[in-house]
Amino acid sequence: xxxxxxxxxxxxxxxxxxxxxxxxxxxxxxxxxxxxxxxxxxxxxxxxxxxxxxxxxxxxxxxxxxxxxxxxxxxxxxxxxxxxxxxxxxxxxxxxxxxxxxxxxxxxxxxxxxxxxxxxxxxxxxxxxxxxxxxxxxxxxxxxxxxxxxxxxxxxxxxxxxxxxxxxxxxxxxxxxxxxxxxxxxxxxxxxxxxxxxxxxxxxxxxxxxxxxxxxxxxxxxxxxxxxxxxxxxxxxxxxxxxxxxxxxxxxxxxxxxxxxxxxxxxxxxxxxxxxxxxxxxxxxxxxxxxxxxxxxxxxxxxxxxxxxxxxxxxxxxxxxxxxxxxxxxxxxxxxxxxxxxxxxxxxxxxxxxxxxxxxxxxxxxxxxxxxxxxxxxxxxxxxxxxxxxxxxxxxxxxxxxxxxxxxxxxxxxxxxxxxxxxxxxxx
Amino acid sequence: xxxxxxxxxxxxxxxxxxxxxxxxxxxxxxxxxxxxxxxxxxxxxxxxxxxxxxxxxxxxxxxxxxxxxxxxxxxxxxxxxxxxxxxxxxxxxxxxxxxxxxxxxxxxxxxxxxxxxxxxxxxxxxxxxxxxxxxxxxxxxxxxxxxxxxxxxxxxxxxxxxxxxxxxxxxxxxxxxxxxxxxxxxxxxxxxxxxxxxxxxxxxxxxxxxxxxxxxxxxxxxxxxxxxxxxxxxxxxxxxxxxxxxxxxxxxxxxxxxxxxxxxxxxxxxxxxxxxxxxxxxxxxxxx
Ligand SMILES: Nc1ncnc2c1ncn2[C@@H]1O[C@H](COP(=O)(O)OP(=O)(O)OP(=O)(O)O)[C@@H](O)[C@H]1O
Ligand SMILES: [Mg+2]
Numbered sequence: 001x002x003x004x005x006x007x008x009x010x011x012x013x014x015x016x017x018x019x020x021x022x023x024x025x026x027x028x029x030x031x032x033x034x035x036x037x038x039x040x041x042x043x044x045x046x047x048x049x050x051x052x053x054x055x056x057x058x059x060x061x062x063x064x065x066x067x068x069x070x071x072x073x074x075x076x077x078x079x080x081x082x083x084x085x086x087x088x089x090x091x092x093x094x095x096x097x098x099x100x101x102x103x104x105x106x107x108x109x110x111x112x113x114x115x116x117x118x119x120x121x122x123x124x125x126x127x128x129x130x131x132x133x134x135x136x137x138x139x140x141x142x143x144x145x146x147x148x149x150x151x152x153x154x155x156x157x158x159x160x161x162x163x164x165x166x167x168x169x170x171x172x173x174x175x176x177x178x179x180x181x182x183x184x185x186x187x188x189x190x191x192x193x194x195x196x197x198x199x200x201x202x203x204x205x206x207x208x209x210x211x212x213x214x215x216x217x218x219x220x221x222x223x224x225x226x227x228x229x230x231x232x233x234x235x236x237x238x239x240x241x242x243x244x245x246x247x248x249x250x251x252x253x254x255x256x257x258x259x260x261x262x263x264x265x266x267x268x269x270x271x272x273x274x275x276x277x278x279x280x281x282x283x284x285x286x287x288x289x290x291x292x293x294x295x296x297x298x299x300x301x302x303x304x305x306x307x308x309x310x311x312x313x314x315x316x317x318x319x320x321x322x323x324x325x326x327x328x329x330x331x332x333x334x335x336x337x338x339x340x341x342x343x344x345x346x347x348x349x350x351x352x353x354x355x356x357x358x359x360x361x362x363x364x365x366x367x368x369x370x371x372x373x374x375x376x377x378x379x380x381x382x383x384x385x386x387x388x389x390x391x392x393x394x395x396x397x398x399x400x401x402x403x404x405x406x407x408x409x410x411x412x413x414x415x416x417x418x419x420x421x422x423x424x425x426x427x428x
Numbered sequence: 429x430x431x432x433x434x435x436x437x438x439x440x441x442x443x444x445x446x447x448x449x450x451x452x453x454x455x456x457x458x459x460x461x462x463x464x465x466x467x468x469x470x471x472x473x474x475x476x477x478x479x480x481x482x483x484x485x486x487x488x489x490x491x492x493x494x495x496x497x498x499x500x501x502x503x504x505x506x507x508x509x510x511x512x513x514x515x516x517x518x519x520x521x522x523x524x525x526x527x528x529x530x531x532x533x534x535x536x537x538x539x540x541x542x543x544x545x546x547x548x549x550x551x552x553x554x555x556x557x558x559x560x561x562x563x564x565x566x567x568x569x570x571x572x573x574x575x576x577x578x579x580x581x582x583x584x585x586x587x588x589x590x591x592x593x594x595x596x597x598x599x600x601x602x603x604x605x606x607x608x609x610x611x612x613x614x615x616x617x618x619x620x621x622x623x624x625x626x627x628x629x630x631x632x633x634x635x636x637x638x639x640x641x642x643x644x645x646x647x648x649x650x651x652x653x654x655x656x657x658x659x660x661x662x663x664x665x666x667x668x669x670x671x672x673x674x675x676x677x678x679x680x681x682x683x684x685x686x687x688x689x690x691x692x693x694x695x696x697x698x699x700x701x702x703x704x705x706x707x708x709x710x711x712x713x714x715x716x
Contacts, residue, residue, distance in 0.1 A: 336543040
């Protein structure tokens with residue numbers, strides 16, 4: 001036994017999976033300490049805010065306390081253009097130039113002549129060609145789009161205009177307008193800004209912190225996996241042991257139910273049970289229990305067949321001849337032989353429990369949405385609020401990645417255990 | 429074959445009937461997958477005897493043994509233990525029965541629980557004989573005695589796992605187990621079939637020594653006619669679940685009646701000839 005444990009610890013596959021799981025657990029344990037709070041709190045007014053650090057604009061305009069410093073930095077304007085003249089705007093500019101650039105006295109431009117990445121060329125061409133007064137056969141809506149684009153392009157350099165801010169006046173119950181001037185060379189120290197927030201994975205459709213949600217979701221999903229796996233393994237082991245060892249009519253009855261469950265696909269049963277429980281009654285633990293109750297079949301079947309071959313082994317006969325009771329024989333002479341298999345089955349059950357929850361939640365049959373986030377619920381929200389159409393990759397790729405990583409590492413652990421236990425058992 | 433015939437064929441004055449059976453039958457499976465493993469056999473085994481049951485592979489020897497031990501149910505027929513029909517319906521009665529009848533199995537490698545240290549096998553025997561309350565020192569002394577009976581050193585055996593022993597050592601430990609249990613009947617199911625010829629002789633000697641020491645009856649299962657002749661008083665020949673011939677070893681071997689027995693006897697020289705040959709040759713080529 002000790003020998004086996006040593007071998008498991010030396011197995012590369014097992015250890016890789018184990019270390020990944022441990023790192024995930026570390027994240028789950030530590031992150032909420034550093035960043036406490038309710039993961040379902042809607043902190044943003046906008047949906048799908050992209051990842052990054054956000055500073056309070058208001059606080060950085062705090063001119064009164066004179067936290068403004070002035071630098072003359074080379075290439076500042078270039079960077080500004082680079083940063084503010086976004087890809088979509090540049091493509092729109094090019095499109096306009098190619099389609100409407102040709103007029104009397106002004107030669108047209110071909111697609112090849114314009115490089116979307118050359119911002120200066122684009123800006124020059126735009127100012128040279130664009131005339132907001134011309135309709136050029138566009139609909140009003142379309143021409144509005146280009147007028148707004150023109151305003152944005154102009155705004156890249158018009159930083160001096162940001163010079164108004166307001167303060168809420170308690171007595172008058174209205175905003176007081178303050179005037180100040182902010183110029184190109186004004187800087188503030190990030191540490192002087194009172195309010196900022198780091199959103200490593202942005203926010204999702206409800207304006208909630210995705211990272212915080214993800215960490216809590218991992219914890220809930222792992223719990224669901226563990227509970228479901230424990231229930232499934234316990235039921236499967238118990239029924240397998242009893243059916244296999246006792247045999248006869250008991251075996252027939254247990255196998256009747258097992259076969260019944262085998263014929264009905266687990267996912268169908270899962271959906272039916274979850275549906276009948278009702279949205280409000282489905283807490284994460286209820287879902288875990290339901291998953292556990294519907295996934296013990298294969299454990300029971302294989303434990304049973306192993307026990308059936310073990311029970312006629314001579315060491316069991318010898319144990320009987322030594323006067324041991326049936327429970328003792330089952331626990332001491334049968335259980336250790338199936339233990340390694342059961343551990344492996346458990347690891348897989350945890351993994352498939354997590355996947356089952358994800359599947360159920362995607363169908364809208366997962367835990368209720370007001371309680372705790374789960375990986376499946378996060379997927380469901382991302383899908384339902386079309387994160388993929390919004391280009392909000394941060395709302396679903398990390399979740400998918402975490403699900404894949406967890407089940408990958410659990411399967412890796414399982415393979416590692418398999419390699420250690422199987423040749424040994426036959427040999428020993 | 430009826431018990432009358434047995435009476436005529438083999439005299440048994442001054443001997444106590446120890447284990448007997450009437451119409452014992454075992455059927456595995458049902459329908460067209462039915463196997464008749466033991467087919468309506470009668471037998472009478474007497475105290476102190478060494479009985480061999482000889483038969484080829486699949487003739488039902490192990491099945492008969494398991495029935496005698498009460499490890500499998502008997503499909504039909506009755507088994508008598510010490511003159512009375514045996515009753516092993518409760519666990520308590522079974523436990524009592526197993527104090528009188530014990531076994532050594534065919535395959536030493538599957539006779540041990542690989543997760544338990546071998547000490548536990550011997551301790552179980554001491555506990556079964558009512559030694560649960562003995563002091564640890566006394567228990568160790570008993571185990572030491574049992575080990576030395578089978579030429580094993582207890583200090584080398586203790587705290588080891590079964591897979592650290594050789595097949596011969598495992599089987600000898602099984603004999604040590606019987607030494608501690610001191611049953612009236614020992615069923616030895618081909619205890620030497622998985623072991624090399626050298627340890628085979630040692631194990632046979634130990635079995636015989638054990639019989640002399642505690643005066644138990646041994647039922648020795650084998651498929652080797654020569655071996656049966658060498659060790660036993662009485663020989664039963666089993667073919668396809670039936671006893672086709674029985675009698676004293678001399679009678680059966682020197683004057684076989686059944687066709688099957690003759691066939692089995694024909695096989696014996698084939699095994700012994702090369703051995704004889706190599707022994708002669710060794711005598712010739714030996715340097716001194
Ligand atoms: N548990 C079982 N279920 C079904 N058939 C069985 C079972 N055990 C034994 N048999 C059948 O009963 C017959 C006798 O088997 P048994 O093991 O008693 O033979 P054996 O004489 O001990 O052979 P060997 O010398 O190989 O040990 C065989 O045909 C075997 O296939
Ligand atoms: Mg056999």
